Amino acid sequence: MTNEKQQLKKESFPINKPLRDYLDTYKRLTKTNVFYEDLLRFQGAISVFDKEGKDTLWVRVYYNEYERAEIDKNLKKIYTLLHSDGNESSFAFLNVDQIDFCTFGNSKPFRIKVRNILNDNYTHFYIKKADASRIYGLELEHILSPNRINYLVFKDTLIEEHIVGIPGDVFIEKNLKECTEHEKAQIAKQFVKFNERCMIGLLGDMRSYNFVIIPIYDFDQLVFKIRAIDFDQQSYEGSFKLYKPHLFKENFQYNQLVQNKLSQSSIEQYQNEERSVLVKRLRDSKVRIHDLLVAMKSTPLAPKEHIEQLGKEIYNYTLDLNFKKATSMGEIVEAALNFMKRNFRFEGDD
Structure with a gap:
């Protein structure tokens, strides 16, 4: 299955003006200080294994200490934009537990785990390089299926809510x-x-x-x-x-x-x-x-x-x-x- 996943590559299509105008009209655009490329500047990584010891093909990444504080702050901001109104008052109760990077597939996403330290509940979201194909897929799913899709776009960065299942x-x-x-x-x-x-x-x-x-x-x-x-x-x-x-x-x-x-x-x-x-x-x-x-x-x-x-x-x-x-x-x-x-x-x- 790993080889098949790695073979399924396609060209990434940029967001043009008509699509960006559409995203603006329907409140999918946001502002954040973290770009996908910023997260690529990690200094080290270790493989992530599942409970049975199998390689998940994700790696847990690490950043320089002086960069990590700023990255954490901006990731908390993204979390609040995705799940509420962007208010920073909850930052003190949030902790960025993990930043994982996916080494296969088309979008090569970062998976962010944010935990509420008051009750230990946690949520994941993803940061990816924006691709017009994927955005159209998300929108068609949102409109045509029984499921609502929660995502945001900032320039060429795509932020997606985790789908539980x-x-x-x-x-x-x-x-x-x-x-x-x-x-x-x-x-x-x-x-x-x-x-x-x-x-x-x-x-x-x-x-x-x-x-x-x-x-x-x-x-x-x-x-x-x-x-x-x-x-x-x-x-x-x-x-x-x-x-x-x-x-x-x-x-x-x-x-x-x-x-x-x-x-x-x-x-x-x-x-x-x-x-x-x-x-x-x-x-x-x-x-x-x-x-x-x-x-x-x-x-x-x-x-x-x-x-x-x-x-x-x-x-x-x-x-x-x-x-x-x-x-x-x-x-x-x-x-x-x-x-x-x-x-x-x-x-x-x-």
């Missing part, structure tokens, strides 16, 4: 065998819906280590949700297959749950439910999704050959000429959302 590959290895048959059926249902959201929103590379399973206690039962945690491959790949999580070999056991626990009619029912809910979200966010697509269509997000290949493949799937005519990934996403709106309309819709 059990990584999908870890869940398969350690948790799935403990699930009841009813719980497995619930996971199968959620995987069908998750697959549908990724395919419609063109979120690629949703292998098991790029999403999390979230167990939730509800009265006398345990229910599950599935959330994406990696948005680097938003609207980039040319093959339509790479936007369908059920086709990845890493997700084989989730797909097996679907095949074993759900009838074809149930699968179609859950697909239709997710499409219908997605159209309702589009209806409730008309202005925002319009503004996002305007910015997205102005941003180069993939090589020309990827755009042409994807447009043709989705045209063959839908017979909608708008996909074939698309000249940007933004136009393909717009065509996908318009296709959904035409085919899943509600009384009272325009």
Whole structure:
């Protein structure tokens, strides 16, 4: 799995003016004194191992003493901006316990652990080099999915809230065998819906280590949700297959749950439910999704050959000429959302 992760590299796309204007309009821009490049000036690092002694491929970094005090102060400021109003009155109760650096993947993030010293509760957030692809993925997730996304951008630095959950590959290895048959059926249902959201929103590379399973206690039962945690491959790949999580070999056991626990009619029912809910979200966010697509269509997000290949493949799937005519990934996403709106309309819709 390590080699596969390291191979999944793509070009990082800068934030252009239309995207920055969009982020400003919807209060995603902030001001901070810590840039991603500042955190790269660490003086030393040690490998981080999990509870079983396996290398996590993260390293814990250290800074010169005179730099660390300033870095800690600015990281606390970022924490308050992300989770409240930026007020510095809480700084005395916060401690930056750890700064870890990820050595694989596209975004090479820093993971910051901030602890409240009054009660020992802690929270993580991430600092990354901003990439337009990822930002569009975050925004589409925020608008189209049942999940809200908390992030901020400062110039070319991206700050993201940690998404809590059990990584999908870890869940398969350690948790799935403990699930009841009813719980497995619930996971199968959620995987069908998750697959549908990724395919419609063109979120690629949703292998098991790029999403999390979230167990939730509800009265006398345990229910599950599935959330994406990696948005680097938003609207980039040319093959339509790479936007369908059920086709990845890493997700084989989730797909097996679907095949074993759900009838074809149930699968179609859950697909239709997710499409219908997605159209309702589009209806409730008309202005925002319009503004996002305007910015997205102005941003180069993939090589020309990827755009042409994807447009043709989705045209063959839908017979909608708008996909074939698309000249940007933004136009393909717009065509996908318009296709959904035409085919899943509600009384009272325009």
